[in-house]
Amino acid sequence: xxxxxxxxxxxxAVTRVVILSVVxxxxxxxxLALIEFTFRAGLTGEHTLEHWTGLFSEDAARTYRGLFQxxxxxxxxxxxxxxxxxxxxxxxxxxxxxxFPRLRRVLEFICIVPITVPAIVLVVGLAPVYxxxxxxxxxxxxxxxxxxxxxxxxxxYRAIQAxxxxxxxxxLSEAARSLSAGWVxxxxxxxxxxxxxxxxxxxxxxxxxxxxEFTIASILNRRNLxxxxxxxxxxDPWVAAIFALLALLLAxxxxxxxxxxxxDRKTS
Amino acid sequence: MTGATVELxxxxxxxxxxxxxxxxxxxxxxxxxxxxxGPSGCGKTTALRALSGLERIDTGRIVIDGDDVAEVPxxxxxxxxxxxxxxxxxxxxxxxxxxxxxxxxxxxxxERRLRAAEALDMVGLDKHAQRFAHQLSGGQQQRVxxxxxxxxxxxxxxxxxxxxxxxxxxxxxLRDQIRRIQTDLGITTLFVTHDQEEALAVADRVxxxxxxxxxxxxxPEQLYVTPSTPFVADFVGLSNRVPAQLADGRVSxxxxxxxxxxxxxxxxxxxxxxxxEDIAFDAAGVPAVVVASSFLGSLRRTQVRLDDxxxxxxxxxxxxxxxxxxxxxxxxxxxxxxxxxx
Numbered sequence: 001x002x003x004x005x006x007x008x009x010x011x012x013a014v015t016r017v018v019i020l021s022v023v024x025x026x027x028x029x030x031x032l033a034l035i036e037f038t039f040r041a042g043l044t045g046e047h048t049l050e051h052w053t054g055l056f057s058e059d060a061a062r063t064y065r066g067l068f069q070x071x072x073x074x075x076x077x078x079x080x081x082x083x084x085x086x087x088x089x090x091x092x093x094x095x096x097x098x099x100f101p102r103l104r105r106v107l108e109f110i111c112i113v114p115i116t117v118p119a120i121v122l123v124v125g126l127a128p129v130y131x132x133x134x135x136x137x138x139x140x141x142x143x144x145x146x147x148x149x150x151x152x153x154x155x156x157y158r159a160i161q162a163x164x165x166x167x168x169x170x171x172l173s174e175a176a177r178s179l180s181a182g183w184v185x186x187x188x189x190x191x192x193x194x195x196x197x198x199x200x201x202x203x204x205x206x207x208x209x210x211x212x213e214f215t216i217a218s219i220l221n222r223r224n225l226x227x228x229x230x231x232x233x234x235x236d237p238w239v240a241a242i243f244a245l246l247a248l249l250l251a252x253x254x255x256x257x258x259x260x261x262x263x264d265r266k267t268s
Numbered sequence: 269m270t271g272a273t274v275e276l277x278x279x280x281x282x283x284x285x286x287x288x289x290x291x292x293x294x295x296x297x298x299x300x301x302x303x304x305x306g307p308s309g310c311g312k313t314t315a316l317r318a319l320s321g322l323e324r325i326d327t328g329r330i331v332i333d334g335d336d337v338a339e340v341p342x343x344x345x346x347x348x349x350x351x352x353x354x355x356x357x358x359x360x361x362x363x364x365x366x367x368x369x370x371x372x373x374x375x376x377x378x379e380r381r382l383r384a385a386e387a388l389d390m391v392g393l394d395k396h397a398q399r400f401a402h403q404l405s406g407g408q409q410q411r412v413x414x415x416x417x418x419x420x421x422x423x424x425x426x427x428x429x430x431x432x433x434x435x436x437x438x439x440x441x442l443r444d445q446i447r448r449i450q451t452d453l454g455i456t457t458l459f460v461t462h463d464q465e466e467a468l469a470v471a472d473r474v475x476x477x478x479x480x481x482x483x484x485x486x487x488p489e490q491l492y493v494t495p496s497t498p499f500v501a502d503f504v505g506l507s508n509r510v511p512a513q514l515a516d517g518r519v520s521x522x523x524x525x526x527x528x529x530x531x532x533x534x535x536x537x538x539x540x541x542x543x544x545e546d547i548a549f550d551a552a553g554v555p556a557v558v559v560a561s562s563f564l565g566s567l568r569r570t571q572v573r574l575d576d577x578x579x580x581x582x583x584x585x586x587x588x589x590x591x592x593x594x595x596x597x598x599x600x601x602x603x604x605x606x607x608x609x610x
């Protein structure tokens with residue numbers, strides 16, 4: 001061998017193309033199969049647009065009312081979950097970062113724990129809590145957002161922490177305070193603009209996680225997009241596949257938006 | 269812009285068991301430029317942060333123009349501050365950065381744009397107004413930070429090692445610019461640095477700090493020529509440590525007898541702190557051998573070894589050249605020296 005391969009070396013162009021192609025195929029194949037399935041006409045092997053056009057028919061609104069309602073529920077859940085992340089997690093992380101850096105490891109541990117707990121275990125633990133929640137706030141689907149606020153913690157934490165690590169927030173906040181800014185103004189005019197990318201990433205990842213959640217909603221008997229899709233798929237698997245595709249498309253759009261909206265003015 | 273009178277009275281501050289400030293007393297006259305000089309961990313930055321309000325003090329008073337501001341939050345102290353690390357807001361352009369303090373003070377948009385432009389012009393960066401921080405060099409960023417700190421016309425300007433991240437040439441140029449602007453505006457300024465050359469070059473008075481206390485405060489000349497403690501003599505400027513004998517306030521060192529600087533000490537063996545410029549090459553001196561010689565631009569510093577192995581630095585005219593290994597003779601010129609117990 002004329003040259004040794006260095007560990008950690010950047011892969012060559014060909015290697016990169018091969019890796020990206022393999023990964024691309026792994027991701028694309030099921031999606032392409034799903035798309036193809038939505039055009040199938042039963043088991044005949046023929047293809048049709050009927051399943052797609054059927055969604056826009058007059059009967060569709062009535063037939064799939066439950067599904068549309070579930071989509072509405074999921075969007076409300078996503079919004080409330082994002083609010084919980086922004087109102088509770090973000091200020092806590094900023095506070096720990098600026099004033100109590102020694103608590104960072106503790107906060108990190110707390111935020112990462114949910115990823116190690118299976119959803120079914122989480123639900124068993126949450127069931128008695130929700131019996132109280134129902135008494136206090138009623139049985140509306142949006143109350144699931146409290147549970148989702150916990151499940152999205154690891155993802156939201158990572159997204160925000162990466163941004164916190166990249167910016168010297170302590171010096172920026174001290175500079176702003178020396179320039180007559182109170183804490184609210186420091187937060188609005190200095191911290192949030194410099195944490196925009198992390199906040200958007202945390203929000204969109206939270207939305208993506210909420211739109212894909214099934215276990216908690218199903219076991220706590222709430223109706224969201226995923227539970228409704230399962231129900232619809234019993235009678236009409238094509239429509240379930242179409243809505244699954246649309247949910248996936250929405251998640252893609254959200255992820256692409258992170259890059260677009262998160263792009264700084266200084267780099268645009 | 270007129271400067272304020274600043275007083276730190278018996279200021280103490282501890283971090284856990286570590287006492288960072290052990291009772292600081294410092295008075296800064298209106299328009300005066302004071303440098304806090306000292307080694308790392310001596311408390312100079314803590315003192316500046318206490319004055320800014322970024323650090324709460326344990327005891328003592330911080331008085332600006334007669335008002336005790338110890339309990340006043342940073343944003344209401346009317347100070348301007350330049351930090352060691354680049355602190356420009358990355359999401360704003362240079363002019364927006366400079367405008368920030370005016371925005372926080374609700375200054376009307378047209379006026380603040382005008383004042384920000386003037387401030388940028390003052391630091392020579394009017395052509396870079398629309399650039400973001402990452403499009404500016406380190407020196408330019410610190411100049412924008414200076415303009416940002418001054419545009420609100422604060423009562424006190426605080427500079428926390430603003431030059432330490434810059435390369436040597438930019439450092440000297442910005443140092444001079446800071447001093448010129450400070451003199452023009454007459455703003456009371458506290459400048460923290462660990463670089464003695466920087467402190468001596470720009471400050472009206474320098475306060476040398478050690479272990480949370482001010483060891484000596486005086487003009488650069490006073491600190492250099494008449495240091496009141498061996499620490500100051502050792503820390504400010506370069507000193508040769510030479511074994512000597514002290515008797516009745518006179519120091520016998522290297523064959524010469526000179527006066528002792530500072531507080532009287534008991535007679536006996538001591539270590540004399542002799543400045544390199546207080547030693548001369550002279551055929552009437554003691555024999556030595558040249559070990560090394562450094563060209564320092566306008567002068568030369570040569571290291572020699574005496575017969576007893578003691579190494580001495582001698583500062584002399586640049587035209588007086590000695591090669592390594594040359595036999596020479598050195599003697600003390602007779603200037604008074606500081607001493608420390610041996």
